Amino acid sequence: EIVLTQSPGTLSLSPGERATLSCRASQSVSGNYLAWYQQKPGQAPRLLIYGISSRATGIPDRFSGSGSGTDFTLTISRLEPEDFAVYYCQQYDSTLWTFGQGTKVEIK
């Protein structure tokens, strides 16, 4: 089973700043099966990025994904007030889906 480790656990930033979130896999992620989700309190997760770098429908272009192998990054170029939330990475491998433990982006 591939384990995803996200860092940092919490990111304290101000609106307008750039956010860089990391997701590291315990072994190489197969194909392009790496995604990112955003979750706000009391809400279901929302798909942001699939296939490492493709934005889901309706996702603003300030969100971007990159990486390969075992190291992946979600970048939010300029934080908007609505971007403060918890972010999860997710991978698929051999009939198993796993999520990272999450990174909380909070207002500084």
Add this chain to the structure above:
Amino acid sequence: QLVESGGGLVQPGGSLRLSCAASGFTFSTYSMSWVRQAPGKGLEWVSYISTSSSPIYYADSVKGRFTISRDNAKNSLYLQMHSLGAEDTAVYYCARGYLENTFDMWGQGTMVTVSS
């Protein structure tokens, strides 16, 4: 949209059946999964079912205790849960399968609490 139901309080060792009603899209053409989230914790994938109900996959933590199924004629997804323990306490989401094995549509979740 996806709307889950069937959650509630159940005693340890008990059973519960969750349902997920789909609308607004052609349910039969999408794979579906259940994903859960324990209180204050992260997301855990639970089970997957393909469009035709085969193949089906389970997380090791629920294998042998949970059964996923679907009724394409009723646009519904189900999760039958047996031998429930405190570790199964969570919000259970149904989620629609999307490109690159992701989930692009989620329900609002239904809470399952296992406690005596």
